[in-house]
Amino acid sequence: MNFLNLPITALYGGLCGLLVILLAANVVRHRLRSKVSLGDGGHRDLGRAIRAHGNAVEYIPLALLLMALLETNGGSATALHTYGIILVAGRLLHGFGMLVPRGSANLPRQLGIVASWAVILGTSVQLLWGRIG
Structure with a gap:
């Protein structure tokens, strides 16, 4: 049986999985502290936790899929590690920005989402226009 070997994507996939x-x-x-089974029950901290998790689940799979496609199509290790580091750092920043109570817009959260978009955009462009770097 022939399996794909994607060691770089696997590294960042493992980190994102954690x-x-x-x-x-x-x-x-x-949920346990608030005794809320479904929804957020009007608890702001629970609502933020739900969205922090949901946002990660919304963005990480696409970014990793694009990285895997780039890796299978000969993308450079340097580019893949750069994307992986940006993705993990961005997701950590976004999660921190979502969970620390502040105003609706804060710098860690903003940097985190921009980092995720940059990875999705960068890998997409490389896949469409050839392997740059």
Whole structure:
């Protein structure tokens, strides 16, 4: 049987997987403390935890899929590690920005989402226009 060998994407996929589990555990912690089974029950901290987890689950799979496609199509290790570092750092920043109570817009959250978009945009462009770098 022939399996794909994607060691770079696998590294960042593993790191992102751990982050998703940490964010999910945080949702469960808030649910138990608030005694809320579904929704957020009007608890702002629980609502933020739910969205931090949900946002990670919305963006990480696409970014990793694009990285995997780039890796299978001969993308350079340097480019892939750059995308992976930006993705993980961005998701950590976004999660932190979502979970620390502040105004609706804050710098870690903003940097985190821009980092995720940059990875999706960069990998997409490389896949469409050839392998740059």
